[in-house]
Each structure stands twice: as C-alpha cells, then as structure tokens.
Amino acid sequence: MPELPEVETIRTFLSPLIIGKQIRRARVTSKRVVEEACRDDISRSLAGKRIRTFQRRGKYLVLGGENFSLLFHLGMSGRLIFMPHATPVVPHTHLVISFSDGSQLHFQDPRAFGRIKLYPFAPGSPRRIPELARLGWDPLEDGITxxxxxxxxxxxxxxxxxxxxxxxxxxxxxxxxxxxxxxxxxxxxxxxxxxxxxxxxxxxxxxxxxxxxxxxxxxxxxxxxxxxxxxxxxxxxxxxxxxxxxxxxxxxxxxxxxxxxxxxxxxxxxxxxxxxxxxxxxxxxxxxxxxxxxxxxxxxxx
Ligand SMILES: [Zn+2]
Missing domain, CATH: 1.10.8.50 (Helicase, Ruva Protein; domain 3)
Structure with a gap:
C-alpha cells in the first residue's frame, strides 16, 4: 500500500505537470472507487476549471481549484498517471481528466480499494475536508516535537x-x-x-x-x-x-x-x-x- 513517501513522490512529480492547467473534461470510467454521490458532479463541476493546487496530507492527495477539491486515496494499488497526449483507457481506469492542452491524468486501480471524492469548495484548510480533519500530525507538513x-x-x-x-x-x-x-x-x-x-x-x-x-x-x-x-x-x-x-x-x-x-x-x-x-x-x-x-x-x- 502506498504510504507517505510514495504519495509524496507522486505529488512532487505531478505538481509541475498539472498545476495551472485547465480541465476540458473529467470522465468517470468505472463505477468503483469514485464515490457514488459525486459521480455525476465530477464531470459537471470540473469542466472548464483550472487546477490551482495539488496537496498531500497523510496518504491523501487533493487536487484543488476554484470551488472544488478532488480527494484521492490510492488504497492498495491506486496510481495517478500523467499522459502527455490523449491515451486510450485501459482496464482498471476509474477516472480520466483531460486538459485543454491535450494531456490527461488517469487514475488506475486494479484492486479498487482506492477512493475519489469531490467537495464543492476550494481546499483551504484541511479541516474543511472531513477525511483530512480526522487525521493526526502529518510528519512533513506539521513537524512533530x-x-x-x-x-x-x-x-x-x-x-x-x-x-x-x-x-x-x-x-x-x-x-x-x-x-x-x-x-x-x-x-x-x-x-x-x-x-x-x-x-x-x-x-x-x-x-x-x-x-x-x-x-x-x-x-x-x-x-x-x-x-x-x-x-x-x-x-x-x-x-x-x-x-x-x-x-x-x-x-x-x-x-x-x-x-x-x-x-x-x-x-x-x-x-x-x-x-x-x-x-x-x-x-x-x-x-x-x-x-x-x-x-x-x-x-x-x-
Ligand atoms: Zn540487530
């Protein structure tokens, strides 16, 4: 299961590739992993929005922008993969975010223990997102004495x-x-x-x-x-x-x-x-x- 160092590696790698990009389309490609209540909202809410932040807390990642926070947990085998060009969807892909420059972000998770959830507000304080509010210290973000x-x-x-x-x-x-x-x-x-x-x-x-x-x-x-x-x-x-x-x-x-x-x-x-x-x-x-x-x-x- 990806732990803090693996999730941080993903955040560091992806940040320069996706921050500032405009989302052309977000497509939920499977009924697993993406929370049922927000499956329709994801495509409706994210189209046209720009990604402002990409943050990590504990083992969670949050893509953020004006009026949205998209929360990811990688579960046992979740992967976020950046595609420089539009790429056919392979099995176990649960979400595809297409950017206006033609690049894409795919979320793949063969074992499907991961989780994706949309909140209708910018990330701001982690306390606003219930999953993050429940977490203890983050060793990188908070320091622990x-x-x-x-x-x-x-x-x-x-x-x-x-x-x-x-x-x-x-x-x-x-x-x-x-x-x-x-x-x-x-x-x-x-x-x-x-x-x-x-x-x-x-x-x-x-x-x-x-x-x-x-x-x-x-x-x-x-x-x-x-x-x-x-x-x-x-x-x-x-x-x-x-x-x-x-x-x-x-x-x-x-x-x-x-x-x-x-x-x-x-x-x-x-x-x-x-x-x-x-x-x-x-x-x-x-x-x-x-x-x-x-x-x-x-x-x-x-
Ligand atoms: Zn020893």
Missing amino acids: PLSLWQCLQRRKSTIKQSLLDQHLISGIGNIYASEILFRAGIHPLQPSHRLSKARVKRLCQALGETLDEAIRRGGTTILSFRDPEGRRGGFQDHLQVYGRNGQPCPRCRTLIGKEIIAGRSTYFCPRCQRRKRDSTSSASLTGDRVGELGKRLHDFG
Whole structure:
C-alpha cells in the first residue's frame, strides 16, 4: 500500500505537470472507487476549471481549484498517471481528466480499494475536508516535537507499532515504514506506547524523520505495485533494513530478523537491537528538537 513517501513522490512529480492547467473534461470510467454521490458532479463541476493546487496530507492527495477539491486515496494499488497526449483507457481506469492542452491524468486501480471524492469548495484548510480533519500530525507538513508525541503516547496503552499505524495520531505511516522506523529507533514493536521514556520517544522522532526523508529521496518503496507517474519503481525497497527480511541477518548485529503478527499485520524486527524494556519517564530534555530534517520544512496546508 502506498504510504507517505510514495504519495509524496507522486505529488512532487505531478505538481509541475498539472498545476495551472485547465480541465476540458473529467470522465468517470468505472463505477468503483469514485464515490457514488459525486459521480455525476465530477464531470459537471470540473469542466472548464483550472487546477490551482495539488496537496498531500497523510496518504491523501487533493487536487484543488476554484470551488472544488478532488480527494484521492490510492488504497492498495491506486496510481495517478500523467499522459502527455490523449491515451486510450485501459482496464482498471476509474477516472480520466483531460486538459485543454491535450494531456490527461488517469487514475488506475486494479484492486479498487482506492477512493475519489469531490467537495464543492476550494481546499483551504484541511479541516474543511472531513477525511483530512480526522487525521493526526502529518510528519512533513506539521513537524512533530518529541515532547508532544511523548505526551500523546502517555495516554495510549496499545503497542508502539499500533500507535504508529494509527492515522488519527500520525498520518501517512503504514506497515512498511512502521517496522523500519522502530528498527532505526531500537524500539521493540510490542513495547506499550505509554511505557516509552522521553529519551526513547526522542529517538523515535528522529528515526521517523530520517526514515521518511530517505524514502522520499529514493522515490518511495515498491514491494508489489507502486509505480511513480512515469511507471518507475521506487528505490527504497533495496534499502529496507528489516521489512520482509525475516530469517535474514540484521544489518547491524547479524542476529536473525524476527517476524510477529501484531493486530493482524506482519511486523519485522531484530530481537537483539530492539529489546523490550521497562522504561521510566525520567531524564532527557525534549525541547528544541524536531523530526529530523522534515521539521525544517514546515509549511501550511492550504
Ligand atoms: Zn540487530
């Protein structure tokens, strides 16, 4: 499933190709993925409109313009593909947006777990779009301070793996990056969230920023189906430290990497580098640090 780095890769690639373009026609080409209530509105509302913004929050993308916000979730296998010229529709295409210069944007999704929804207002604040209002911090957009994360984790008795996957707490992290972030931070995935010390939450924050930053630099991770809008695979799958590597030696200590199912999801970790600990909440100042490099790139959404 595309996570924050893959969705951000798509946003970065497509933005210069579509922002400023005028929509000539928007055509819903299948009855799946596009919300039923807005299927007719999409063609009626978008014709003639110009795309002003293309934003990401968590794993969502929003195409925005005057009086419209078109929300995309890529689900398991959704892809947004830019076509320089009008191109025949292939199977599993759910929406085709044609621009006045002849280029097109196709949304393809073979497994059809993705979602497209139209709102009749410009994106503005993410709070206006209900799906986005429910999301927690976006690691790129908001920055997360170790202290504020530690305070939130204090109220959670679930495992830290489950907390990382909870989109209401931090948006954009899925199964692949949760395993990678916890390995980098040296935290066992079954560690109860409220038991983590301030010092370890600080390490977690750094690992979160560094992992997502590196994954974005490498164009995301392709396990099965992710492709960028030009059809290229990501590059981060060759740099995964633990995800999908159970039974292979840990890159740090050579202990064999383990796998556990936590809340129905496969979780990979090194039993030696990520020991479970009974943490106290003492020590370590948390002020002043932000999430790695990502914290430096704060900007508003909308
Ligand atoms: Zn190890």
